[in-house]
Amino acid sequence: MMPYIPYNIPFVAVALLMGVSLFIILFKRNLIKIIMGIAIMGAAVNLFVVALGYRAGGVAPIYTSTPEGAMVLPVPQALILTSIVIAVSVIALMLTMVIHTYRHTGDIDAKKSRLLKG
Amino acid sequence: MEFLTVHSPALVVAVPLLAAFITPLISRIGNKFRDTVNVTFLSFAAFLMAVLAVDIYTSGTRIYTFGATVPELAIPEHYMVPVRIIFQVDGISIFMGLTTTVVALAALVYSLQFVKDETGQDRFYSLFMILYVGMVGLEFTGDMFNMFVFLEILSIAGAGLASYRVNLADAVEGGFKYIVISAISALLVLFAIGILYGEYNLLSIAALAHNMQFTTLDMIALALLGIAFVMKLAGVPLHMWAPDTYAVAPAGITPMIYTSSAASMYALYRITFTLYGGHFDTTAIGWIVIILGVLSMFIGVMMAIHQTDIKRLMAYHAISQSGYMLLGVGVGLAVLTDPVALAAYGRDAMNGGIFHIINNALYKGMLFLTAEAIFFRIGTRDLNRMGGLGHNMKWTTIFFIIGALAISGIPPFNGFASKLLIYESVFRFNPLLSVIAMFVSLVTLASFTKVFYSAFTGPEMSAYKEVREVPKSMLIGMGVMAAAIIFFSIFPGLVVNTIVAPATNALIDQASYINGVMGAVP
Numbered sequence: 001m002m003p004y005i006p007y008n009i010p011f012v013a014v015a016l017l018m019g020v021s022l023f024i025i026l027f028k029r030n031l032i033k034i035i036m037g038i039a040i041m042g043a044a045v046n047l048f049v050v051a052l053g054y055r056a057g058g059v060a061p062i063y064t065s066t067p068e069g070a071m072v073l074p075v076p077q078a079l080i081l082t083s084i085v086i087a088v089s090v091i092a093l094m095l096t097m098v099i100h101t102y103r104h105t106g107d108i109d110a111k112k113s114r115l116l117k118g
Numbered sequence: 119m120e121f122l123t124v125h126s127p128a129l130v131v132a133v134p135l136l137a138a139f140i141t142p143l144i145s146r147i148g149n150k151f152r153d154t155v156n157v158t159f160l161s162f163a164a165f166l167m168a169v170l171a172v173d174i175y176t177s178g179t180r181i182y183t184f185g186a187t188v189p190e191l192a193i194p195e196h197y198m199v200p201v202r203i204i205f206q207v208d209g210i211s212i213f214m215g216l217t218t219t220v221v222a223l224a225a226l227v228y229s230l231q232f233v234k235d236e237t238g239q240d241r242f243y244s245l246f247m248i249l250y251v252g253m254v255g256l257e258f259t260g261d262m263f264n265m266f267v268f269l270e271i272l273s274i275a276g277a278g279l280a281s282y283r284v285n286l287a288d289a290v291e292g293g294f295k296y297i298v299i300s301a302i303s304a305l306l307v308l309f310a311i312g313i314l315y316g317e318y319n320l321l322s323i324a325a326l327a328h329n330m331q332f333t334t335l336d337m338i339a340l341a342l343l344g345i346a347f348v349m350k351l352a353g354v355p356l357h358m359w360a361p362d363t364y365a366v367a368p369a370g371i372t373p374m375i376y377t378s379s380a381a382s383m384y385a386l387y388r389i390t391f392t393l394y395g396g397h398f399d400t401t402a403i404g405w406i407v408i409i410l411g412v413l414s415m416f417i418g419v420m421m422a423i424h425q426t427d428i429k430r431l432m433a434y435h436a437i438s439q440s441g442y443m444l445l446g447v448g449v450g451l452a453v454l455t456d457p458v459a460l461a462a463y464g465r466d467a468m469n470g471g472i473f474h475i476i477n478n479a480l481y482k483g484m485l486f487l488t489a490e491a492i493f494f495r496i497g498t499r500d501l502n503r504m505g506g507l508g509h510n511m512k513w514t515t516i517f518f519i520i521g522a523l524a525i526s527g528i529p530p531f532n533g534f535a536s537k538l539l540i541y542e543s544v545f546r547f548n549p550l551l552s553v554i555a556m557f558v559s560l561v562t563l564a565s566f567t568k569v570f571y572s573a574f575t576g577p578e579m580s581a582y583k584e585v586r587e588v589p590k591s592m593l594i595g596m597g598v599m600a601a602a603i604i605f606f607s608i609f610p611g612l613v614v615n616t617i618v619a620p621a622t623n624a625l626i627d628q629a630s631y632i633n634g635v636m637g638a639v640p
Contacts, residue, residue: 025302031294038301045305049312076315079263083308086270090301093274097281097294104287 010051017044031098031108035091042087049076049083119169124189126170127182127205130215131255133163138247145240153230156243160226160250164219167254171212175620179208179634181260192324192635200322200635206260208631209620210472214257214384216617217476220602221377221483222250228487228595229370231588232494233282242282242368249275249374253381260635262311262321265385266304269350272378273300280367280375292366295359296375303346310342323393324635327628332397340398343389350382353444354414357437361421364433365499369490370595372429373483376436380475383440387447387625395628396455404452411448412551415441415558422565427499428489431569432482435525438558439478445555446471446540447625449547454626463543468622469614470539476617477532477606481524484599488518491588491596492573496581501572508574510585515574517596522570524603526563532603535610 017040024037053073061074102108122129137159145152174180182189182205192200207215226246233239252272259265277300281293311321313335320326330336345356352360360379364372390403418438425431450468453459491514492507493499508515524531527538537559545552587593606613624631 025298034298038298038305041302041305045309045312048309049315052312052316075321076312079311079315082263082267086267086274086304089274090270090297093277094294094297094301097277097290097297100281100284100290101287101294104290 014048029110130166134247142240204260205258209624213621224598225370231591245275279371289366292362296363299359303349306346310339313339347386351379361433365429372486391625400454407448411441411444463546467543473536481521485521504573505576506578522566527559532606
């Protein structure tokens, strides 16, 4: 029954990261911190999907040179590679917007930057 | 021709994508040349879409498997499940594709003159094409992860375009709100995909639907997907981003972002009807959709009444109109497992809800364009500072009147046709809902009457003596939409029978969607 404890650790970490990121996104007012929250949320989701593909004692899924035995699933890793690339571009775009906001208003506080309301 | 038909699902995505990436290159030759190339490429994509539509309405669902020897071969030999990325285009997909294409063509032509004096035009057109690709891909794909990728593509392009006018502080703020909402909803979608993949080892929608057990994990995934797509389609109570983003996006882009919300709505329907269809208590989920719809309708229109910013007002109406679509299809979902009720009124309710998607994309898109035409000429969106514009902007006034009458559901315009379908069928489901829908329609009329009086009528104001009609390309863009609205108004029955009814059937008939891919598997 030993393997069960290490198996679940990634999912506990996912839950923790999700909680932290939701807290940050909902309650922080600094735009940079909101972006950090989204980045943490992305990390949590990526960790979740990669951990799903893990097999105990599995080897890297390189088909041309695998030793005998179980491989970890390659599909989640391929998916997450895509997702990481997307996350980088989303975060880069968000940061440029924050730079523009700062230039216009001299502030990156979400409460003060309220040109649009009502 | 045969070749075009077979490969059209892939080409309709590939052609605008090619245009997007060559645009920065060819704009070195000249702006005129670039505009011509872009319009040509999008027209070609529209032609492909038409070819595909004719094929689908005559011979049923079309499947395109990327990387397969034969595009129709969804499941490779010696496999039991689809492993390749599949585009599965059925009635509802092509319906959404046609809607997107008409709006994109009108918006592109409109934008030609609108962004003429701005900087960074090549990037504008690149992102425009990518936004179109994102929407069409989202509507065509038959693969969950692919759906996530296209959702991100349209979100990134949409956010970049919404804050295109970075010299305006509010544009950046609106774009930022959109990208934050989009990033969160896309991550929720990815989380749900992870859950489904962990459970079934599958990504294809048809194969997932075939194996659906509806365990607790599936319920969590459904909740995550539901929240994510309701967030993206700006349904109340997750609508906060929409007025800000719609209000600040440049003219051609607001209809596009609005249509991308409709694409998210399509994704919501695809998830509830096709992926989970028949496995859950459809009445309960149907009621949730109905309540979301009624809330959106009512709160949207109530928030719209007191707005003084013309585009913000229209954005709240956009939220309110989305409510009608949710209401109509929600009634269909609620009676999905009851064949008698479905035949008696459920199908009509869904026809109304789906017909409303295209009607609304047309007249709402056109109203956004007229609003921005005013902004283009007088430089303000504030209704209190407008007046007497009807004297100088005759065509814009006419287009505005058409759009306003259509959105308020005044006969004989197309808004009346779809709303009547909704009223009649929803009345048989629950009379109260129908009464609320009619009340909302009345308030909409009142609100647009206010806009008409404050912007277009009255004596000519001295400040706006020099205001002229907007340039030709902007008029053509609005004219395309107006022509489509008038066509839909004259032949509502024809439109419902040819393009709306197949869409409804595609949603209801989950088995044929699954068989399209899993047919070979016992």
